[in-house]
Amino acid sequence: MDNATASGRVARDPAMVDVARLAGVSHQTVSRVLNGHPNVREQTRLRVRAAMEELGYRPNAAARALVTGRSQLIGVVAQNSTLYGPSSLLAAFELAASAAGFAVSVRRVRELDRSSIEAALEQHRNQRVAGIVAIAPTASANEALATVSAGVPLVTIDGDPERGAPLVTVDQEAGAYAATKHLLDAGHATVWHVSGPADWFDADGRVRGWRRALDEAGAEVPPLAAADWSAAAGYRAGQMLARMPEVTAVFAANDHLALGILRALSERGRSVPDDVSVVGFDDVPEAEFFIPPLTTIRPDFDAVAAETLGLLLAQLSGTQAAPVQRTLVPELVERRSVAPPQR
Amino acid sequence: MDNATASGRVARDPAMVDVARLAGVSHQTVSRVLNGHPNVREQTRLRVRAAMEELGYRPNAAARALVTGRSQLIGVVAQNSTLYGPSSLLAAFELAASAAGFAVSVRRVRELDRSSIEAALEQHRNQRVAGIVAIAPTASANEALATVSAGVPLVTIDGDPERGAPLVTVDQEAGAYAATKHLLDAGHATVWHVSGPADWFDADGRVRGWRRALDEAGAEVPPLAAADWSAAAGYRAGQMLARMPEVTAVFAANDHLALGILRALSERGRSVPDDVSVVGFDDVPEAEFFIPPLTTIRPDFDAVAAETLGLLLAQLSGTQAAPVQRTLVPELVERRSVAPPQR
DNA sequence: CAGATCCCTGTTATCGCTAACAAGTATCGA
DNA sequence: TCGATACTTGTTAGCGATAACAGGGATCTG
Structure with a gap:
């Protein structure tokens, strides 16, 4: 028949x-x-x-994948978050991959713990993805990745440089250093820092850059205000900072923290930038419309995505045997939240 | 051998x-x-x-897909944007699908025009995806979808209700109506509206809800301030509104527009909420930390994602032959940007 | 002009799985 | 006790592509 x-x-x-x-x-x-x-x-x-x-x-992609043992799919493991950085990165990567003829298969995990990541990788391999990208900005995520041999090309974003695996990162430390130095150069005696969650590499790198800038300038290192990435945490930290007259400059680990800080300062009648200068990190699209417009550090997510795809494709074509790491330096965007300290 | x-x-x-x-x-x-x-x-x-x-x-998923003609993959077509709504929706959908054992293959398109969408659908079908989800909030996207028979189950999010195809939407009109009514109930004579881009259904629905509330209250309908979704556009619109003393209440089509409006008002010394009340839409996480905290409309993106997946799975199992549409009503979140008009 | 070489095309085997059918064993009611 | 009806397992035949090899015709070489 x-x-x-x-x-x-x-x-x-x-x-x-x-x-x-x-x-x-x-x-x-x-x-x-x-x-x-x-x-x-x-x-x-x-x-x-x-x-x-x-x-x-x-x-028929399935038939082709069956016989070649490889699909035109790139697997991504990402955390379930709407944080600006990771979201932008992912969107940029999806676009770049689509343009290169690859589909992107995304597995979201609720937590970046070992078993979740392992399960996600497992499912990617069942799909016979050609390669995997892991957005793994926390220590626990990196430990998990280290114990798992993917069996396919793997590129990590925002991961642990010590691991020696293929990696693309934003140079958090350089960005934080630039932010802090910018405030010191404006004449502030020292700079306070509201940091992101301790187990994130991003947060850690920003703390290091901040501290290095202070050390180099011989400035006093004030106590660290530990927070997470949310505006709410920034607001709480800001409520403390606003009460201390000696605080004239704050570097927030991201723009949303900065937003919370701005509101706390405003509520206590401390003017930005006249009384207190503030610098953020990320350059979210609306940072220009904070009150006042926020000076911040802009990472180039498109470039990170492009580098990541490049590294992955190089591994696929076998051109690249040795692990390669790429670091992208973010730039300072000057707006109106920074001024010299008042006499 | x-x-x-x-x-x-x-x-x-x-x-x-x-x-x-x-x-x-x-x-x-x-x-x-x-x-x-x-x-x-x-x-x-x-x-x-x-x-x-x-x-x-x-x-081996490829072998299985080959013989069954169907993979455990759900294709998503989305625009390349980091807008809060679509991003949140996509993240929520990815999580829900992962939990249900499906991988999500995302194709980002630069523009929601016919040829881009067609190409994306084409590639999804090559992959033999089990079903497709299209985030298609514009008229052009919907026209494109209408002309293309997917050949697989398709669910549209934020699309055109007139099309009769399976669809999940947020009830934009109800949200906008609630926002506007909230302002009228506070005692304002009328409410101005800064709208999103004209070719988005979301924007259109919000305009309709706003107008309906005004009509029902017998309030004057002021000219519409057309914008896009950005804080920059909100700022520009806000600069106009701030100059007009009769403006006491503004409904912004989303929170980022509202942010721009808040800054424009602040710059001209018009206090919110004392001089002008403002309501936004979306409830972005940081809306609570705007100056002042923003009253806004919160859509439940998790619910939208869950409904979408449900509709798709129902089509897959053949339970659901007839097209089904689901509409979710967003809720009002009261904060501090609304007050009665000054005497 | 014979033999080698290059182009172009076809034949066959295979990837790893599920569908369809076949067949053997166990359980059951009459 | 015997046929009917489970339940459990195996055999065979594809799904739609690529890989490897084979072969015929044209072109080149000496």
Whole structure:
């Protein structure tokens, strides 16, 4: 019972053999045309292409993946968060990958713990993804990744540089250093810091950059205000800082913290930047419209995404055997939340 | 040349036949165990599971997809944006799908035009995705979707209710109505509106809800301030509104517009909420820390994601033949940006 | 002009799985 | 006790592509 009868119509989606039959060639020749193999006569190529067009032929990725053992899929493991940085990164990566002809399969995990990450990697490998990208900004996530051999090319974003695995990061320390130095250069005696969650590398790097800038300037290192990434935590920290007259400059670990700090300062009548200067990190699109417009540090997420894809593709093509790490230095964006301290 | 020799080791990843050999059954029985088929003896099931464990067997999704014609993949078409609403929605959907055992393949398009969307759908179908979710909040996106028969279950989010296709939306009109009514109830003679981009359904619905509330109250309908979704556009609109003494209440189409408006008002010395009341839409996490904390409308993105997945799974199981539409009503979150008008 | 070489194309085997059918054993009611 | 009806398992045949090899015709070389 051939359901591809002389009528020319087939019940199922057209496959390679259907195209081959219509074009009067073998399915192998169709395959060659599809994959751009050089040794096909021009005339044949045209005939095959016409047949594909006519039947609305669409290659079956599953069949191809089965025989080659590799799909045109890149797996991503990410945390379930709407934090600006990770979200932007992911969006940028998806766009870059789509442009390169890869689909991106995203697995969100609730927590970046060992078992969640392992499960996510497992499922990616079941799908026979060509490579995996892990957005792993915490220590626990990195420990988990270290114990798991992916079996496929793996690139980590925002991970642990010590691990020696392929990695793309934003240079948090350089950004924090620039932010702090900018405040010191404006004439402040020292700079206070409201930090992100302790187990994030990003937060840690920003603390280090802040401290290094203070050390180099010989400035006193004030106590660290530990927070998380939320505006709420920034507000709480800001309520403390606002009460201390000696606080004239604050570097917040991200823009949302800075927003909370701005409100706390405003509520206590401390003017920004006249009484207190504030610098953030991330340059969220709306930072320019905070009150006042926020001076901040801008990482280039598009560049991070592009580098990540590049590293992954290099591993796929086997060009790159040794692990490679790339670090991107963010830039300072000056707005109106910084001024010299008042006399 | 069998490379799975008596040594028990295989060069390639273990396949079903390897498990079968070790467990002393046929590969079909392994398949049955894997798929939870009922008619397998308990003892056999255990033996097979043990063999799977021992070999570290992992099913090959490509092979399964090839034979069944369907993968455990859900394709998503989304625009390349970091707007809070779509991003949150996507993250929530990814989490829900992961929990249900589906991978989510995301294709980002730069623009929601016909050819981009068609290309994205095309690639999803090549992957033999089980179903597709389109985040299609603009008219052009919906036109494109209407002309394309997906050939697989398709659920649209934020799309055109007129199309009659399966759809999940937030009730923009109800949200906007509630926001506007809240301001009128506070005693304002009328409410001005800064709207989102004209070709978005979300923006359109919010305009309609705003107008309906005004009409019902018999209030004058002031000219519409058309903007996009950005804080920058809000700021520009705010600069106009701040100059007009008769403006005492503004409903912004989203929180970031509201942020820009707040800054513009602040710059011209018009106090919120004393001189002007403002309501936003979205309830971004940091809205509580705007100056002042923003009264806004909160859509439940988790619920939207859950409904979407539910609709898709229902279509997959064939339970749901007729197109179904679900609408979720957002809630008002009262903060401090609304007060009665000054005497 | 014979033999080697290059192009182009076709044939066959295979990837790892599920579907469909077949067949053997156990359980049951008459 | 015997046929009917489970339940459990195995055998065979694809799914739609690529890989490897084979072979025929044209072109090149000496």
